[in-house]
Amino acid sequence: MTNSVSAALSGIGAVTVDHVGIAVPNLVAAIVFYTDTLGGELEHREHNARQRVDEAIIRFGRGPEAARIQLIAPSDEESTVAKFLQKRGAGLQQLALRVADLDAAIRTLQQRGIRLIYDEPQTGTGGSLITFIHPKDAGGVLLELVQAPA
Numbered sequence: 001m002t003n004s005v006s007a008a009l010s011g012i013g014a015v016t017v018d019h020v021g022i023a024v025p026n027l028v029a030a031i032v033f034y035t036d037t038l039g040g041e042l043e044h045r046e047h048n049a050r051q052r053v054d055e056a057i058i059r060f061g062r063g064p065e066a067a068r069i070q071l072i073a074p075s076d077e078e079s080t081v082a083k084f085l086q087k088r089g090a091g092l093q094q095l096a097l098r099v100a101d102l103d104a105a106i107r108t109l110q111q112r113g114i115r116l117i118y119d120e121p122q123t124g125t126g127g128s129l130i131t132f133i134h135p136k137d138a139g140g141v142l143l144e145l146v147q148a149p150a
């Protein structure tokens with residue numbers, strides 16, 4: 001059991017949890033809660049036109065132990081996050097694993113018959129590269145794979 005779990009992890013080169021994504025209807029209100037109330041630091045804000053989201057990265061702690069939460073608000077009604085909010089309401093939308101080489105991870109998962117949302121890397125936060133494993137193939141979790149910017 002332990003061996004097979006290790007093999008699967010090394011198979012896609014996952015190195016850590018990159019962030020947890022939370023869908024929110026009001027980005028500014030969520031930023032205020034995560035910074036002023038909880039004490040996180042607003043590290044980054046961005047509009048991602050392709051993903052149709054406005055997002056903010058909140059960092060807790062510093063250095064290699066820092067944890068990041070991504071607050072994600074839809075920028076228009078066609079956004080997948082708008083659909084998520086309508087169907088499920090605000091809450092955890094995704095868990096992101098950081099991988100060393102996203103192309104290699106995509107190839108490995110395709111060989112294993114795992115459904116990906118994008119077969120080619122897309123642009124994510126801060127110039128990262130991203131894709132997603134469909135929640136139906138990941139135990140009900142939308143798993144994002146992230147390769148950090150060069």
Ligand code: V0V
Nearest residue numbers: 048051053080081093094117124125130132135140141142
């Ligand atoms: C949908 N489902 C989920 C889910 N979204 N399950 C867990 N977590 C989620 N976030 C379930 C849903 O309950 C249904 O299950 C089924 O999947 C089909 O859902 P649907 O409502 O019909 O929605 P779809 O199929 O139209 O869209 C779902 C997918 C979509 C996952 C395909 O949300 C998508 O393409 N997501 C990837 C892109 C994304 O999320 N972008 C925003 C973040 P039942 O009811 O059939 O059992 S952008 C980002 O993270 C960036 C930029 C970054 O990190 O850098």
